[in-house]
Amino acid sequence: MSRLDALRGPTPPLDHNARSIAALAANPACDRRAVLDAVGVDKNLMAVHLGYSAQFGQSPFAVVRTRQFEEIVRAGGGAGLLPLLREALGLSIDTARWESADESADEGGGESAEEGAGEAHAVRHTRTEALVARAAGDPGTAVVLDRLLLRLDVAGHEVHLEPGVLVFQAGERFHVVTIKPFAVVDGQAETGRVSAAAREAAVYVHAMRALLVRMGLAPDRVSHDVVLVCPENFSNVPTASLLDVRRELSVLAWQLARLTRIDRILDGLPSGLSLDLRIEAGVPTRPAADLDEAVSGIAARYAPECLSACEMAYFCRAEARSGGALDALGRAVRDDLGGVETVGAAIGLATGTRTATAGEQGVAERLRHIRKIYQETVAQETVA
Amino acid sequence: MSMFRSYLKAQAFHEGRAQPSATVRHVHLSHAPLVFVPLRMAGEAAAPLGAMVGCDRAAPTLLVVPQPRNRELRFAFATELAAVVLPYIERFAGETETVEAKTPYERCLDAPQILVPNPRGVAFSRLLGRSTRFRRTSGPYAVPPSVPAFGQWLTFLAERAEHAGSSMFLAMTDVLAAHWVTGQSGVEDGTLAALLAWIAPPAGSTGHEAAAESEDPTRTPPAGPDTDPEFDRKVLQPAIDAYDASGSPERVEEALRRHLQPTWDLMWRAVDLLRGLPEAAGVSGRWERDRTALAREVARLGENPTPQGRWDSPVAAARRLAALEIAQQTYEAARAFDDPLAMAEYRVEGAAFAGEVVAVEADRRIVPPGGKRAVPRPLVTVRTGDPVRLAPGTRVFSPARRTQRKAEIVSVAGDTVTIQINDGMGQGREPAPGSVPSLGEVVCYTDLDPGGGRTPPLPALSDTPWTHGGPPEPYVPTDEDAQESWS
Numbered sequence: 001m002s003r004l005d006a007l008r009g010p011t012p013p014l015d016h017n018a019r020s021i022a023a024l025a026a027n028p029a030c031d032r033r034a035v036l037d038a039v040g041v042d043k044n045l046m047a048v049h050l051g052y053s054a055q056f057g058q059s060p061f062a063v064v065r066t067r068q069f070e071e072i073v074r075a076g077g078g079a080g081l082l083p084l085l086r087e088a089l090g091l092s093i094d095t096a097r098w099e100s101a102d103e104s105a106d107e108g109g110g111e112s113a114e115e116g117a118g119e120a121h122a123v124r125h126t127r128t129e130a131l132v133a134r135a136a137g138d139p140g141t142a143v144v145l146d147r148l149l150l151r152l153d154v155a156g157h158e159v160h161l162e163p164g165v166l167v168f169q170a171g172e173r174f175h176v177v178t179i180k181p182f183a184v185v186d187g188q189a190e191t192g193r194v195s196a197a198a199r200e201a202a203v204y205v206h207a208m209r210a211l212l213v214r215m216g217l218a219p220d221r222v223s224h225d226v227v228l229v230c231p232e233n234f235s236n237v238p239t240a241s242l243l244d245v246r247r248e249l250s251v252l253a254w255q256l257a258r259l260t261r262i263d264r265i266l267d268g269l270p271s272g273l274s275l276d277l278r279i280e281a282g283v284p285t286r287p288a289a290d291l292d293e294a295v296s297g298i299a300a301r302y303a304p305e306c307l308s309a310c311e312m313a314y315f316c317r318a319e320a321r322s323g324g325a326l327d328a329l330g331r332a333v334r335d336d337l338g339g340v341e342t343v344g345a346a347i348g349l350a351t352g353t354r355t356a357t358a359g360e361q362g363v364a365e366r367l368r369h370i371r372k373i374y375q376e377t378v379a380q381e382t383v384a
Numbered sequence: 385m386s387m388f389r390s391y392l393k394a395q396a397f398h399e400g401r402a403q404p405s406a407t408v409r410h411v412h413l414s415h416a417p418l419v420f421v422p423l424r425m426a427g428e429a430a431a432p433l434g435a436m437v438g439c440d441r442a443a444p445t446l447l448v449v450p451q452p453r454n455r456e457l458r459f460a461f462a463t464e465l466a467a468v469v470l471p472y473i474e475r476f477a478g479e480t481e482t483v484e485a486k487t488p489y490e491r492c493l494d495a496p497q498i499l500v501p502n503p504r505g506v507a508f509s510r511l512l513g514r515s516t517r518f519r520r521t522s523g524p525y526a527v528p529p530s531v532p533a534f535g536q537w538l539t540f541l542a543e544r545a546e547h548a549g550s551s552m553f554l555a556m557t558d559v560l561a562a563h564w565v566t567g568q569s570g571v572e573d574g575t576l577a578a579l580l581a582w583i584a585p586p587a588g589s590t591g592h593e594a595a596a597e598s599e600d601p602t603r604t605p606p607a608g609p610d611t612d613p614e615f616d617r618k619v620l621q622p623a624i625d626a627y628d629a630s631g632s633p634e635r636v637e638e639a640l641r642r643h644l645q646p647t648w649d650l651m652w653r654a655v656d657l658l659r660g661l662p663e664a665a666g667v668s669g670r671w672e673r674d675r676t677a678l679a680r681e682v683a684r685l686g687e688n689p690t691p692q693g694r695w696d697s698p699v700a701a702a703r704r705l706a707a708l709e710i711a712q713q714t715y716e717a718a719r720a721f722d723d724p725l726a727m728a729e730y731r732v733e734g735a736a737f738a739g740e741v742v743a744v745e746a747d748r749r750i751v752p753p754g755g756k757r758a759v760p761r762p763l764v765t766v767r768t769g770d771p772v773r774l775a776p777g778t779r780v781f782s783p784a785r786r787t788q789r790k791a792e793i794v795s796v797a798g799d800t801v802t803i804q805i806n807d808g809m810g811q812g813r814e815p816a817p818g819s820v821p822s823l824g825e826v827v828c829y830t831d832l833d834p835g836g837g838r839t840p841p842l843p844a845l846s847d848t849p850w851t852h853g854g855p856p857e858p859y860v861p862t863d864e865d866a867q868e869s870w871s
């Protein structure tokens with residue numbers, strides 16, 4: 001049994017998805033998230049069991065809308081998608097084959113069967129490789145590949161990436177095609193959502209390129225231009241635009257390279273540590289205090305950005321706040337206060353109750369100055 | 385963030401209470417603003433779900449769309465909302481005065497002020513304006529005339545909201561965060577309830593406690609336009625199903641009233657808090673600009689009532705960006721001039737300094753380069769504790785002597801700065817009394833210029849070079865735009 005299996009206990013691991021990998025990469029210094037993700041813990045369930053409210057719940061309306069839009073785009077074996085791809089990529093093809101790496105998905109099956117999950121993964125991954133190889137070997141035929149199961153090396157640990165995009169090949173080029181339900185109104189969409197889509201798509205481009213390399217093919221056959229398919233204006237009619245994810249790709253590669261190798265983190269953890277929720281009939285039964293202690297034993301690196309990126313955020317925020325960590329107020333605050341770690345230390349330096357270390361002299365002087373003019377100004381104004 | 389604000393954040397966390405970052409109110413606040421709390425259906429760009437709107441805190445108008453997927457009901461909502469908002473705007477649009485100037489111009493006597501909870505409320509309103517302004521009042525999918533008119537006004541207001549210093553359409557979280565610094569991060573400050581919890585926690589609790597309490601979505605629903613997913617699942621979905629089955633909107637109304645009421649109340653509490661601050665000196669001038677912009681829009685609608693196009697031409701876009709940037713710079717400078725706490729932030733960064741005048745050479749006269757006669761050029765030396773980062777030769781301005789626009793730094797030595805006064809001293813041989821700081825006076829100088837901001841030279845729209853598409857074609861309404869689906 002591997003160390004990860006031991007930490008996990010008998011619960012089957014969760015798959016990674018592009019969002020979780022992008023989020024993990026965005027906070028490369030957080031060992032806690034690295035371990036929880038490598039183990040494949042259901043972080044949402046864990047946070048709720050620890051007494052924090054659930055994050056990232058989706059409204060049923062949004063779920064319906066997303067599904068409807070996906071259906072519209074995929075309707076008729078991609079009949080509506082082809083003209084969009086043609087236009088976005090400036091191609092002159094008439095037909096494209098549609099192939100899925102997951103044949104069971106059509107019958108409503110899936111990878112839910114617990115025992116067979118590993119096996120099903122293996123089958124789908126083999127099929128994925130075969131489909132990509134065939135497409136690459138026949139660049140003259142346009143093809144849309146659906147439900148590919150890609151693998152990715154994350155912190156020295158191989159993970160599966162839930163299928164969330166289509167891959168289109170025409171000519172010598174593969175393009176990642178991502179379908180998103182947010183509207184593009186007069187050529188503009190919400191910036192936050194577009195950048196999230198770009199970050200996620202970059203994960204797929206990265207994984208596709210890794211696959212081509214493993215197969216002995218040139219990675220740049222996967223384009224850095226991703227096709228983003230969204231509803232146009234206030235309608236349900238899909239429109240496609242190209243999204244250049246070069247920047248996101250290099251950020252991702254840099255961040256992935258910075259992740260500590262998971263076995264090094266694991267080596268530093270106490271032996272006998274378990275992250276098992278002891279799920280019985282779908283309900284965690286492990287005493288929360290016990291679990292709390294186990295999770296707290298893995299170092300975290302909280303920042304307010306976690307609130308929109310990680311299911312553990314409220315737990316980690318409470319921990320950071322109880323220690324008065326400046327990180328809880330935002331990374332910028334900590335950067336501004338040049339390396340001072342806690343609120344207590346910052347206030348201590350400002351009031352002079354804390355002796356500045358050699359490295360803190362400059363910050364201390366500035367803080368005392370700020371405190372002085374702030375107090376003077378407020379006092380003057382209250383008199384006036 | 386600046387170090388000044390970071391310190392205030394730490395201090396707020398330490399004290400468990402927000403710290404004021406302004407001594408005066410930098411936005412205009414109407415006697416009776418129109419508060420607008422819109423909700424949209426999750427997953428949709430601009431499908432309204434409901435809204436609470438009105439000028440009377442005791443009697444909000446509740447509008448709901450009992451089945452948000454129904455296009456007819458959406459337009460019914462737009463019509464009802466227009467029936468509240470249009471008369472409010474038109475009340476101001478009709479009354480103008482002529483301002484005597486080199487080229488006299490029209491200005492409205494007052495202007496509307498619409499307050500929404502957060503920037504997303506502004507963005508949603510902009511989309512609502514976009515989805516209604518092209519509608520036609522005849523032919524297929526006809527709507528009442530108030531719908532496109534309302535759409536045009538919303539578009540105008542949302543556009544104005546991007547100008548720093550404009551007060552016609554404000555996001556409350558932005559306004560509060562410009563006047564107080566809390567002990568939580570900027571992410572949490574985006575939530576109206578959490579922000580208010582820090583600024584004015586209930587008696588006996590700290591900001592920490594009050595903010596934590598405000599995070600429970602069942603007690604304090606989100607301020608919109610997005611609703612809480614659990615609310616959607618447990619309350620709204622069944623209520624909409626009930627409407628589909630019975631045709632009675634009652635349950636949806638009840639659900640949305642409960643969802644909206646807490647935010648409505650918070651909005652008015654925020655208004656009260658802001659009223660407690662005295663108005664900054666520059667506010668009335670900026671409000672005059674809003675009133676002028678309103679009169680201009682009234683005139684535009686009078687001449688050519690076609691809706692604003694879907695895109696700006698390149699030159700119009702460049703002009704707009706330049707105007708926004710200037711508005712931002714002038715606003716920031718004006719804030720610092722009107723408010724010693726805002727100025728303190730610049731003092732910390734070394735872009736401003738304050739201190740006591742320790743030496744004055746009031747009768748100094750020199751012959752300026754290229755000149756013939758000696759003219760008064762007094763020197764004033766200030767001792768300051770601030771870390772001055774302004775180099776000799778920098779032109780500086782002082783809140784106490786706003787007409788002097790040419791003072792410059794001559795030297796910086798240790799903790800003293802010497803300034804030469806070059807203008808604003810009257811016509812006489814001697815500087816006019818009071819025009820030169822006197823010994824012992826506490827003064828403040830900065831390179832921020834509230835009177836600055838010249839429009840960069842951009843060609844007039846009609847002279848747009850061909851490289852930028854030539855002069856823009858005015859927007860011509862199309863059937864397609866008018867009948868665009870809203871599904």
Ligand code: SF4
Pocket residue numbers: 027030031032033300301302303306310311312313314316
């Ligand atoms: S919320 Fe906690 S576990 Fe998740 S990334 Fe942030 S610090 Fe790490």
